[in-house]
Amino acid sequence: MLEGAYRIGLGLIVAMGLMAFATTIRAPNGYGRYLGDKLAGTIAARPGWLIFEAPQWMAFALTFWFTARAININTATLLLLGLWQAHYLYRGLGMPFRMRIGSKRLPIATIWFGLPFNALNGFVNGYAVGHAEHLASASWLGDPRFIAGLAIAGVGWxxxxxxxxxxxxxxxxxxTGYRVPYGGMFRFVSSANYLGEIMLWIGWAVMTWTAAGLIFALFTxxxxGPRALSHHKWYRATFADYPPERRALIPFIL
Ligand code: NDP
Known part of the structure; x- marks a missing residue:
């Protein structure tokens, strides 16, 4: 039964990814700089982020602990569980308190879309790590896919x-205003944080070698991708002195 739910979950995430791309390529999701002073249909941004990200770490941990095959609980999968939890506990419980978002708001629609996605994504990734045949042995830690994926994910993070x-x-x-960011990978691209996020999930897909990991990387x-293009356009329209050589998302290319 859970295998069926896993397959349906993967299909739903693909559908959500296509929907996200089709809508955000036309207009960016209306949070952050695109929200303006709108109050209707919004909640305070900080609790919004706390609610929004929670299902990722909860669903992964619960699915893994309660459904993983005994043989899939080994050093390799426990490391994968630890990495996922470390990232999402920071993203869900730490980052919202570090963001300087003071009085800013988050659209409730963003949360309504994000909650089921995050819950499903935590579930399918927890399930995949707990059931994949190739993850049934700690020897996966020595596999070149694990090592390469870990390196890509580490650099991305x-x-x-x-x-x-x-x-x-x-x-x-x-x-709550905006300035031109400088330093680090902002030398090359306007959305350096998104570049890192995308690398992180490509790395995860490679190091887990699962359909769930691949679909999450493609979703990201x-x-x-479209949001990075919108940010780039916005920076160029907003700051006359914006560095002309800077690309949107991929250094020297896009
Ligand atoms: P943004 O880059 O839009 O904003 C990040 C934070 O920095 C926000 O608090 C924002 O404030 C502030 N900020 C951004 N640009 C400026 C600027 N020029 N001057 C001053 N402050 C600025 O990222 P998101 O909010 O979209 O995402 C936050 C994190 O979540 C990122 O690490 C991202 O990778 C990740 N994420 C991952 C997703 C996925 O699909 N895996 C989806 C969405 C986010 P404000 O909010 O007021 O604009």
């Missing part, structure tokens, strides 16, 4: 967190 930190520091406590590209 560092770029993502470092870039987010540079963005947070652009505001003094209480400020479909969701953040």
């Amino acid at each position: 560092v770029i993502n967190v470092h870039s987010d930190n540079l963005l947070f520091r652009l505001r003094k406590p209480g400020e 590209i479909a969701n953040l």
Whole structure:
């Protein structure tokens, strides 16, 4: 029965990814700089982020602990569980308190779309790690796919967190305006944090070698790719002195 739910979950995530791409390529999701002063249909951004991200770590941990095959509980899968939890506990419980979003709001529609997606994604990834045949032995830790994926994910995570930190520091406590970010991978692209996020999930897909990991990486590209293009256009329209050599998402290319 759970195998059926896993397959349906994968199908739903593909559908959500296509929907996210089709809508965000036309107009960016209306949170952050695209929300303006709108109050109707919104909630305070900080609790919004806390609610929004919680299903990712809850669903992964619960699915893994309650459904994983005994043979799939080994050093390799426990490391994967630990990495997922470390990332999402920071993203869900730490980052919302580090963001300088003061009085800013988050659209309730964003949360309504994000909650089922995050719950499903936590479930399918927890299920995949708990059931994949190739993850039934700790020898996966020595597999070149695991090592290469871990390296890509590690570099992506560092770029993502470092870039987010540079963005947070652009505001003094209480400020809500925008400045041009400099330093780190912002030398090359406008959405350095999204570049890191995409690398992180490509790395996860490679290191787990599961359909769930691959579909999440593709979803992240479909969701953040168009948003990175919107951010780039917005920076160019907003700041006359915006660095002309800077690309949107992929250094020297896009
Ligand atoms: P943004 O880059 O839009 O914003 C990140 C934070 O920095 C926000 O608090 C934002 O404030 C602030 N900020 C951004 N640009 C500036 C600037 N020029 N001057 C001052 N402050 C700025 O990222 P998101 O909010 O979309 O995402 C936050 C994190 O979540 C990122 O790490 C992202 O990768 C991740 N994420 C992952 C997704 C996935 O599909 N896996 C989906 C969405 C996000 P404000 O909110 O006021 O604009």
